[in-house]
Amino acid sequence: MIRVKTFTSQLKIFHTRNELLELDQAVNDFVASQGIRKVISVSDAVTTGVKGEAIGIIRVITYEEPGEGAREKVLGKMEEKLKGWGDEIEHLRGKADRLGTEARKKLQEQVEELRAKQESARQKLQEMRKTGGEAWEDLRTGAEAALEDLKKAGERAIGKRKK
Known part of the structure; x- marks a missing residue:
């Protein structure tokens, strides 16, 4: 097209x-x-x-317009990033179980924030799968922003744990 x-x-x-x-x-x-x-x-x-x-x-x-193969490639890369952050969130959750009460509470709050951002990104990717044409481009922009938001929040949480 x-x-x-x-x-x-x-x-x-x-x-x-x-x-x-x-x-x-x-x-x-x-x-x-x-x-x-x-x-x-x-x-x-x-x-x-x-x-x-x-x-x-x-x-x-x-x-x-690129064919379906290009769309699938983009979606695949985004889903791979989402899975990577899911693994990182689980790793942080595991660390929380080994911390003292106050530190555990703070890390659990960060994990919950990350899970909410992860779910938002997952929903945007699902919407992208169902949509085509120019609407797909708009959704892609939103999904990329959601993944970037998740990445920044994850990096902040990881950075706080390293201190």
Whole structure:
């Protein structure tokens, strides 16, 4: 299926090269994150204000949507990360059982927070499995954010245990 994605940038005086580089990076990041193998076309346009002055750049890319294999690969990687954090949460829970009362209570609270974040990420991945098209991309962004949130919370909990 052929898809179109639009990127925009505000122009700053005398910085048009930087805006183009930022757009290049945004497009490259998008193409890489989506597993896109075939970009059909890329076009730029300058947007103008009421006096005809350049105020922004619009870049439009047309691409061929990756097949189901690419989606499955992305989901597989996300599920692998989720499983890894599940194992880490269980490891922390096991440590909590060997701690004194106050330390155990604090670690158990952190474990419960991590489990809630893990469940949120798991639900987002399940929604992604059921959805296609552009909605899938929105859900993917949410799932990636949930996994990143879980990762940060996990790293904080692990960091506190090492002190």
